[in-house]
Amino acid sequence: MEPLLDFEECVKDSPEFRLKLELFEADVSTMETHLDKVMKLCSKMVEAGQAYSAANQLFLSSLADLSMYQKKDSVITNCLNQFNQGLQEMVSFHTMLLDQTQRAISQQLTNLCTQFLPQLAETRREFIRIGEDLETAAVKSAQVSRHKAGDAERASHLLLATRKCYQHFALDYCLQLNTFKTQQKIDIFNSVFSYVHAQFTFFHQGFDLLRDLEPTMKTMAAQLSQLSSDCATKRKDLENSHLLVQQRDASGEPMVSPCTESDDTIQGYLFKRSRRKSKTWKRCWFSIRDNQLIYRKSHKEDNVVLFEDLRLCAVKSLEQIDRRFCFELLSVQKCCALQADSEQLRQAWLSALQGSIDLAYRERADPQTTQPKELPPPPSGGDPAPGPPTQKLQVLGVALRGPGNNQCCDCGEEEPRWASINLGVTMCIECSGIHRSLGVHLSKVRSLTLDSWEAEQVKLLCVLGNHVMNQIYEAECSEQGRAKPRANSPRAEKETWIREKYVEKRFVQNHSLDKVCNGKDDAGLRLYQAAKAGDLVTMAHTLAQGAEVNGSITKEEGRTALIGAAVGGSLLACEFLLLNGANVNHRDRRGQGALHAAATAGHTGQVCLLLKRGANQYAVDERGQDPLAIAVETAHADIVTLLRMARMNEEMRDSEGVFGAMADDETFQDIFRDFSNMASHTPERLTRRQFSRRGEEEGEEEEEEEEEVQDRGGKVNSVEKRSE
CATH class of the missing domain: 1.10.220.150 (Arf GTPase activating protein)
Known part of the structure; x- marks a missing residue:
């Protein structure tokens, strides 16, 4: 074993100890440099390995996408899936190797450096500082005169104390150096061993994995042999087909005919004139499908619907321009000029388009949309005279x-x-x-x-x-x-x-709208009075001259023309103002809107119309009353029924579950439809009457009205029972 620092020599502080200490310190510094280099290179290697794993993962994903083209062959697909799974596991093994390398090298060596080196550096600084203090104390002790007993004694005591402190720090420093020298061997060897063991495990797992894939590779080799034979046969068939097509006579003008292999009625190339640049024409592929005219600018672009419903179009020849064989297709929103390659092709397209329009009318005709339920004959002027229709007219x-x-x-x-x-x-x-x-x-x-x-x-x-x-x-x-x-x-x-x-309204008669009538009237008041009287012609004339449909009339407590129409009871005036942008929820100074006014006056038709147009039935006036409270107070039973139904329908729509599904069902729609039709055709039957015995005929009318009210009430009760 390599010799360590001797503690006895440390106490003596001999030159040999000092020399050996410097060698130890130099060795520690060199070791620190090597450890730092190893950890940095390990981090770079792990980062490179992670980048490799990510790139490998993308590569395997692309291989998996490529194998999807062979999904019709179950054997090949199964083999490719097994290969992909095996390679995915190899990527996972490599990721595990990088993780183990990170722990084996970086973490262990980092622990070694952080556990010993900072403490060694701190102890060394204290050791050098105390050594300098000891040298200073020794010099002072030596310089004290023998005749100064007190100074000599103090210098001796200071020297003794400093020497003991120095010996204590020197022993601690030597202990830490010896411990680091001993521990570094264990940690370094353990780190390298862990890394080698991780490599061993990685290659061993890869070997086992590839050995399991060996049967699949044999199956794949047989499939490759069969595919090679089939490919050679297919190439011969393709060459024969190519020769047949090449020898076929493809000359002559292309014809446009109905397409039997697709859903298109007709298809072919046409020139289309640009809507912005009238002199620009572009050749596009057109087709008629599902009563729509569709075109495609190029094979790289998707189909574009030029006309969504051919029933809304008209087709005619276009002779006013210099280009030949042109025709035009008109609709509500736009028109489009097209050009065929010949007169024969133009006639074919004209016949196909007109035939598609006629066929669409025959197949899609809906009596509910082409015929209203009941319409009265046209009146001669003013509001139409009430009365039940005699027949259903288009x-x-x-x-x-x-x-x-x-x-x-x-x-x-x-x-x-x-x-x-x-x-x-x-x-x-x-x-x-x-x-x-x-x-x-x-x-x-x-x-x-x-x-x-x-x-x-x-x-x-x-x-x-x-x-x-x-x-x-x-x-x-x-x-x-x-x-x-x-x-x-x-x-x-x-x-x-x-x-x-x-x-611009350039041709409207330029009457001054702020001309004073009777000293006080203005344009808004003129519109308001016409709406209240139901004078549609005057209303239309006033709006054409620039009157504001939502103008607030100061002399009428801030009311608008729509509120005036609701007060006057003209259903057509209300409809005309709503169609021209009247605010259905505007309220006057007393907080009352058109719905409040209609409920107060007992105009059931106006209430039904305003509810259908989105009037707020919860708005309250200055007395805190909403339209329902007003209808109850004025005892208008039909209006109470309407408002209750509308409120119940809205509350059920906002609820969840079965009640939300019941909102806007047929019962609600039937009741509103009954009121709407009655208000439009027989408004006198909605007029509230007092029960009296003035004659047998009047009694029969009242009995019929009572039956109608009971019938509507039965519908309301049925809805209430369903909601409960």
């Missing part, structure tokens, strides 16, 4: 019977199929697309043949209509020398006309 037939509605309001094209529900006009498909581009705040476009309509909306088309609205919006057209476009006018001309007419 929306189109009723709307076109209005004054001027059989022609487009903007270009005069015959038999329009579209309408603006807030303006109360009908229009052709091209003008409807321009209206749609204006925004729903100006024009709400709806189809007369495809969309569902409520009775009040159809009545607005009959009461207002193209004749009345054009008198308002085209009042000064002739005075300004402006010519109205025709059906065959370019789209750009129609678009300019429609924007001047409805956006």
Whole structure:
């Protein structure tokens, strides 16, 4: 064993001890340098190994993805999966090796350095400091005169004490050096042994794993031999097929025909004109599928739906441009110019598109959307006269019977199929697309043949209509020398006309809206009074001149025109204002809104309409009463029933479980539909009457009303029982 520092020599502090101590200190310093180098290199090796494991893991993942292409062959897939699992385990073994290396080298050697070296450095500093104090004390003791007994005694005592302290620190320092010298061998050997053992375990596990994969490798070798034979046979078949196709005559013009191998009705290449750059045309692949026109710009891009519903489109030849074989497809929202390669192909596409449109109408015709439940005949003016309808009429037939509605309001094209529900006009498909581009705040476009309509909306088309609205919006057209476009006018001309007419309102008669009537009236009051009186023409004229639909009328306690319509009881006035952006929840200075006013006046139709349009039935006025409390106070039974049903439906919708599923069920919808139809067609039957015996005929009417109320009450009770 290597000799250590002798404690006896340490006490003597001889030159030999000093020399040996310096050698020990130099050895400790060298050992510290080597340990630090080993730990740093070990950390770098572990980091490199971890990076290798991560890269290996990604590589194995890519191999697993590659093996997915062979999933049809179960044998090959099984072999590849076993190989992948084995290699994954090898990666796991390597990760374990790196972890064990980290613990074996870095952690153990770090413990050795942190346990001994800092304490050795501290003890060495104290040892050097006390040694210097001892040297100073010895010099002072030697310099004291023999004649100064007191000084000599004190110097001797100081020298003795310093020597004892020095010997104590020297012995401790020697002990720590000897201990470090002894411990370093154990820790270093143990660390290296642990590392070698980890390597041994790693390679032993890898050997066992590959030995288990040996049967799979034999199976895979047999599969490779079979695949080689099959590949050679397949290559010969491909070469023969290639020769056959190469010898086939593929000359001639490509034809467009129905596709039997796919869901497409027709497909082929067409040129499409850019909407932004009219001179730019791009060749794209088009097809008709599921009543939609779809195209693809290139094989790298996905299909794009150009027209979502061909029922909303019209197709016609395009002869106004220089390019040949062109045709155009029009819808509400846009139009698109297309070009075929020949006249024969253009006719084929025109026939296919028109056939798809006709087929869609035959297959998808829905009587519930093309026919309203019950619609009255068009009235001659003002609010329509009440009375039950005599037959179920189509929306189109009723709307076109209005004054001027059989022609487009903007270009005069015959038999329009579209309408603006807030303006109360009908229009052709091209003008409807321009209206749609204006925004729903100006024009709400709806189809007369495809969309569902409520009775009040159809009545607005009959009461207002193209004749009345054009008198308002085209009042000064002739005075300004402006010519109205025709059906065959370019789209750009129609678009300019429609924007001047409805956006800029250039042709509306320029009456001063702040002109004083009777000394106090203004535009808002004029709109309010017209709404209260149910005068739709005056309302439309006032809005066209720029009146605010949500203007608060100071002279009417802060009410709006919608509240005035609810007070007056005109259902069409309420619907017209709501379609033009009226705030259904505005409240006046007393905290009452349109729903409060309708409940107070007993107008059941208005209550039903406002509830459907989202009126807040929980809003309270300055007395703390909501519409239900007002209806109870005024004893309007039908309104109480409506509000109770609406409140119950909303509470059940907010609940969870079976009650939430019951919300908006058929019972609620039936009751609201009954009230809505009665309010629209026979409003006098909702008028609250006092029971009297004024005659046999009146008694029969009251008995019928009582049966209706009981019937609605039975529906309410059935819903309440279900909710309980």
